Amino acid sequence: MRQTGNNIKIPVNDINVSYNDEGPKKAPVIIFLHGFPLNKSMWDNQVEKLKDNYRVIAYDIRGHGDTDLGAIDFSIDLFAQDLMCFMDALKIEKTMLCGLSMGGYIALNAIENHPNRFSALILSDTNCTADSLEAKENRMKTIVGVKENGVEKLADGLIPKLFAPQSFKTNSEEIAAVKEMIMKTSKQSLYNSLHAMANRKETCSKLPKIKVPVLILVGKEDKITPPEAAKAMHEKIKNSALHIISNAGHLSNMENPVEFNSQLKKFIDSVNQHTNKLHKEIRSVFEEQITNKKVNFAQIENDFNSRIMEITMIIKDKYPELLKYLDEMPITIPTEKKSGNNAKKFKRLL
Numbered sequence: 001m002r003q004t005g006n007n008i009k010i011p012v013n014d015i016n017v018s019y020n021d022e023g024p025k026k027a028p029v030i031i032f033l034h035g036f037p038l039n040k041s042m043w044d045n046q047v048e049k050l051k052d053n054y055r056v057i058a059y060d061i062r063g064h065g066d067t068d069l070g071a072i073d074f075s076i077d078l079f080a081q082d083l084m085c086f087m088d089a090l091k092i093e094k095t096m097l098c099g100l101s102m103g104g105y106i107a108l109n110a111i112e113n114h115p116n117r118f119s120a121l122i123l124s125d126t127n128c129t130a131d132s133l134e135a136k137e138n139r140m141k142t143i144v145g146v147k148e149n150g151v152e153k154l155a156d157g158l159i160p161k162l163f164a165p166q167s168f169k170t171n172s173e174e175i176a177a178v179k180e181m182i183m184k185t186s187k188q189s190l191y192n193s194l195h196a197m198a199n200r201k202e203t204c205s206k207l208p209k210i211k212v213p214v215l216i217l218v219g220k221e222d223k224i225t226p227p228e229a230a231k232a233m234h235e236k237i238k239n240s241a242l243h244i245i246s247n248a249g250h251l252s253n254m255e256n257p258v259e260f261n262s263q264l265k266k267f268i269d270s271v272n273q274h275t276n277k278l279h280k281e282i283r284s285v286f287e288e289q290i291t292n293k294k295v296n297f298a299q300i301e302n303d304f305n306s307r308i309m310e311i312t313m314i315i316k317d318k319y320p321e322l323l324k325y326l327d328e329m330p331i332t333i334p335t336e337k338k339s340g341n342n343a344k345k346f347k348r349l350l
Helices: 040-050 076-089 102-113 133-149 151-162 172-184 187-198 204-209 227-236 257-291 297-318 320-328 336-349
Strands: 005-012 015-022 029-033 055-059 095-100 118-124 214-219 241-245
Touching: 005 076, 015 040, 015 076, 029 040, 029 076, 029 102, 040 055, 040 172, 040 257, 076 102, 076 187, 095 102, 095 257, 102 118, 102 187, 102 204, 118 257, 133 151, 133 187, 151 172, 151 187, 204 227, 214 227, 214 257, 227 241, 241 257, 297 320
Parallel strands: 029 055, 029 095, 095 118, 118 214, 214 241
Antiparallel strands: 005 015, 015 055
16 A cells, blocks of 8 residues: 655665655656755655646665665665665556656666666756766765765765855755755765766666657756756757756756756656547547447458557657557457457457
């Protein structure tokens, strides 16, 4: 049975994962993946904005927030595996996925290896490249710095990189909240996560294979994953949308939530309108051919199969997130003697 609310715990992949789950039970699902070294509360504004029309889930990645550290060395592969196990535990077969920064690395890994489990992708303030040697060295220096100077020193050094300059005048509460998130992250989780990001593989070469709708968002003043990185991804993902968030740095969803939420909601509303339209088209084909008994059955068979082929091509070209439904569709209409049984079968599919 589904639980709703905040800080729910569920066993996943040998750890207990903490998550928030809001919104109608049968609504389209969107899952949010937070950045490093933060937690699910960074998405509170988006959850509140979307929960009336969507089932909105934000969870703490392994070792962050209230989710267990576990005994396994961290990697982006492991984080993505946790995501898939989390979806299985909640019986979510397919979802829209939004990841920011490290959450974006996880999202790209997940959709590369499990493309049929996602209906849309939102990549926020992230990139597809692997760490350069310099970036890896800087992550190792950060580990040494935390060991020598503690987590507060790390927080004080990170915050100016995470936020745009104007945010220090307009977003004091968000800055305080981010510092608290960083301070609550254990040293071991910081070490493990830094190693995971340093060792991650590039996903740029895989971007052209993404077939679901994609929205790329980035803060105009993001110093960590700048707009140039977002534009490079946009060029590699066919039919993707790109929007640069004004008055925002790396944490664009927190710095300018009004603009971020507007772009996010417009995108996911569009995705679900297309999905609903296709479902109606499929349903109308079934109902038209099944209920019209006056038409010659041989003609029904020919027309029906022709329409199925047309819809199949539309799904493959424009709506790859619905490919799983092809297995449920009949290839041809069986013999007239069994038409009654088939009508019942088709109606169950609707």
